[in-house]
Amino acid sequence: MAQRPPDPTHPAAGAVPAAALERHLRSWATEFLRALRAHREAGAGAAPEESAEAARALRRSARRLSAGLHTFQPLLDRDWAQALSPELAWVSGTLAVEHGCTARLERLLLALHRLSGAPVFPVQAATASGAPTAPAVPARSVAAGGSPAPAGPAPARPGADAPARSRTATTTTPATPPAVLTAPDRGHLTVGAAKAGALLDRQLTLARTRAHSTALQALRSSRFHAVADQVAVLASEVPLAPGAAHADLRPPAAAARDRLTDAVAALPLVTAGSPYNAAALIHGLSPDPAPHPQDVPWHQVRLLLRLHRYAREVLRSGADGPTRAAAPSAVDAALRTAGEALDRHRDASEAAAAAAQAARTPRIAPATAYALGVLHADQRHEVEAARYAFQRCWHKEDLGTS
Template sequence: MAQRHLDPTNTTTAPADAVAGYLRERATEFLRALRTHRETGGGTASGAEESTEAALALRRSARRISGTLHTFRPLLDAEWSESLRPELAWLSGTLGREHAYAARLDRLVNALNRLSDATHLPTQTAVAARPETGPSSIGAATGSTEVGAGTSQVRAATGGRTAAGAARVGAAASGTAPRPPATPDRGNLTVGAAKAGALLDRQLTLARTRAHSAALQALGSSRFHAVADSVAVLASEVPLTPSAAATDLGPLAAAAHDRLRDAVSGLPLHSAGHPYNAEALIHGLSPDTAPHPQDAPWHQVRLLLRLHRYALEVLHPEAVPVDLRLLAAGEALNRHRDASEAASAAASAARTPRIAPATAYALGVLHADQRHEVEASRFAFQQCWQKETVSTS
């Protein structure tokens, strides 16, 4: 069912001029950010901060140019646009990794601090008794999520049952009979959380350093210079097709909306609408290192929502109409992506060889907590999207 706020609105600007003007503006922003990045690449703290902001601005411009080339490709020279789009995607991905690792570490450390201060936390008795650590430790911790969660309130409401869940799964892994849950040992849990935080800091800081080096290397490569040259040409001349002047932007923008709507229709919104949905948490019990199988469709919806937003920016060059529901949906999907990647980072750290049982247990609890956040984000998106549908039915 189509949503009223997603329907494109025709503008008074000629179609070809609207697309060309938008691309020229984004290309100018790209070149301005590139110049700032080169000028502020010094060793001062303020210079480093400005350089980081410039790199993010480069990424934002690259994403918008790439998205516009995709949505409005019938108006643009096909060979040129199809050769530039993957290069812009490569640049955007390379520049975004350093910031992503830093944000992920901050998110996980904050979550560990919150969990270690909670009053209802599972004990480590069952985990400490097990002879091995690593992937199976995640299963012990995620046993505390047996009731699932759709919101943070659910996590608080079920906190009293997490100890029993962890004890049962831990006993199953060690081959012993289930034992009654013991009183939570917050001292040991704090030690595990501290060691888990130190391990995450080492791993994600190293990943961030490597991403920073990769970004600097990319910005100095001939591949990047070729991209910058193409964008510089774009700032002054947009390669339009001969039929661009007669092409209507409305159907192209509507097609972007339809792709978004179709992708949303493929999501399990029914199960996401139940606060006690635990289906998406089952994967955490497995030592499989592959990304969570349920996350990919949600990430795709996030990408399509972003493309739709860029299309609206082309249609409304002066100011995109503010739609609070659309913003809420985007924020929910952003939180979903952040929590999903943070959970993967916690699971990866728990697979580190020869870590202490307390550390592995804390990482497992952290993994379960972030999967709870994934479920909460899906629930928020479902509520937002269903409200949009009802309001226009």
């Protein structure tokens, strides 16, 4: 059996010098400045795809920098790190709102299409980014009364006679010819589901527009320019604490791992070990618009897992010297899988909250409210599925002691 490469976080591994942290921060600071330049050029008339990619790169580099300053703060100039880290988190969070609204709307519309009893439902375009593809379910209407959807193949749509040009979607009726819908086909939706989709479209599109305006204002503000100036300085010089040049990076990384382990230990993993957790839906009909009480500790674990993963990236970059970084280990792959499960948990939780918020709209039709209620329950079940997946991944790889 082939031996695993030595884990840089293991106590028997050699010390990781502070030079690895300096290289890591300078590299991501350079990436931040490069992404900022690309974002400004995209705003000058480039394609929307280029603008979105530049925003993602800006968020990604801001997250890495903020996490590095937070985790390894004892080795850095304290006042400088405490001031810059939350500002970078503000940049990342502000830019993430618009993307979140777009992904949430797509997720909800695809779920409505699936739950409405359409004989063919689309494969989620976000599968490549980690979003789960919805499983096949029996066709059932979400209109008021819950009458079954008519059986048999549906009328052919324009362009559906050439399925070889795209992926084939799973169907709930074997007799239905395979096809792919690139967007929810409102013609297959029931009245309640169609109106619910239109309501969600209006609300989330408005939220996305506001988030886009907020992001543009933030990128033009003096606050952001001050952050960019500090990152530009960081790209050339990392202010270390006195005597930190020869310090070991493993103790701060181990502290980040311990915080994650403690937070996971406080989760109800015994309950999450069941594929169906009915107790998680006990507050599903509560009129309180506050976030679901069970979601908050899971969101915190997601953030701590991200800090732990990023700290391991720093250690790997210094494990084999400045010329070659250590390859990701099996633990790193398992941590990424666990992080993807928690990302699905966050997405489903926020989608359920958006459905519940839409259902509180005054004077909506009963069929629309019913469709939104079914949608809310569906997303809460997706939350439980993500928790179950995380629980299995965490215990299978024994990540808490790695």
